[in-house]
Amino acid sequence: MSAWARTKQWNTFTRIWHLFDATWQNPIDCAETIGLYLKGMYKPIYHPMSDCGDHVVVINTKKIAFPGQDWRWRAYYHHTGYAKGASYTRAWELHDKDPTLIFKKAVYSKLGNNLQRRYTMQRLHLFADEKVPEDIMKNITNQIRPIKIVPRTLDTYSQEEIKSFPKIFDYPKDYIIR
């Protein structure tokens, strides 16, 4: 194999490092997208038997969002293996214990039951906040677009922005705002 062919192969099968910001994102929906990147399914060369998956670094897993009452009603099952060993943990309880665990379990279950699953999971790097070690940060060359647009909360608007915001109507002069 010539040097040219070798580097072409190297370039084609290189592992790309992606960054994903989990702020205000539903982990169940994100898991599907992140799974595609972990398995390399977005590549034209993809084949289940070719090792072409990428790395994904997920930050801010502490800030994930569940719709409706999911924080209360979503339960994570665990069994110790002994009699009466079953336990059900609420999502909010689990999130208090480890803020990366809900995201991890979501991706793990979306990857499908096969022998490659645990090796694919090793390419997922989860961080509760924005603090990522510098050596990992240097590898990253791409950012995955968030699934949902992150809305701005009212407290992030400055006073000037609030004042210049277009109003639909003016209050009458004698109206008293309490």
Place this chain on the structure above:
Amino acid sequence: MLLIVLPNLQEEVVALYSCSRKKYREYHRFFSPLLKQLKRRQIIAPPPINHRNTYLEWNYEAELYSFGKRLGEEFDNELLRQALMQRSYLKKLEEEQKRVGIEVSSNENVDNVCMIPKGEEILQNFTLLYLRHILPRFPEEGIQSIKDHLMSEETLSHVCFHIGASELILCEDFPVEKSTLNSTMKALIFALHESSGLERTSVFIRDFILTQIAELDINDLWNIENPIETLNTICRNEDVDLPEPRIVGDSGVNTILALYRVGLYINKKLIGLGSGESIKIAHEMAASDALRRLFGTAEHQLNIPFNLVLNPKIKSEPNLGVKDWCEKRVQERIKQTLSLNE
């Protein structure tokens, strides 16, 4: 399937196999050990390979005639016979005649020894002519290495074997060795030249030998030792700034699977892009890519035509060497060759 594997033990196996099939629904207990035994015997003493001429219905005259017809060429019968006659065969024949007591008649000019260098010359001239015509921008060093590949023993013996000449060659070695096939191919080319003329021979060479490069990357045949320095030399010839390397992209820098992509720029214009596991290798590959683009052998540029009919009598001038290569001179040369062919 079994019978194909073990042709020498056909009858034995047929009897046992059919017996076991008739009497029982399943294979007999003895069947597996028997197969093992037969396989073992075959490994110890494989069946001999016989030359085709040991078969009953072998007709050398008819085979010679149909050889030319198969290729769609008109061979002179005597010349074809001579081209397929190796000296080793004649020597063996002489010895046998001496042993029996027959007086040996002189066998000069019956074998193909005198035909080989002449055929080689025809082959070389036309190969160079065609390569220089289809790759006018490729340096002469590269053209020579492609020619060397095409005229190597490996390529010529491969072609000679697959046009079906190996059974017709009269030689002592069996199975026929590569060197014999190689020399016979050259002799065949000369025989065709004498029978049907140079034009027909050039078409034969084009169709059977030049097409061997179709599946190869011709850049692999010529290894440029130092592409960066070579590119700099060409830039100096062109009188432009030396190319400036820049890192265009990278991924996984802190891992052992690091990838770097380097682009080469002249006046902010990309001339070559390369990738590799280190910056140095990526730089070299970028230079190599730039050279390919200049020489017209990059993947998107290379589409070698194998249907051109060139005048084989033209004496082709060598292409520019790497050290003299520049765009202006190449264009001049292309104009010259075009006017020659018209």
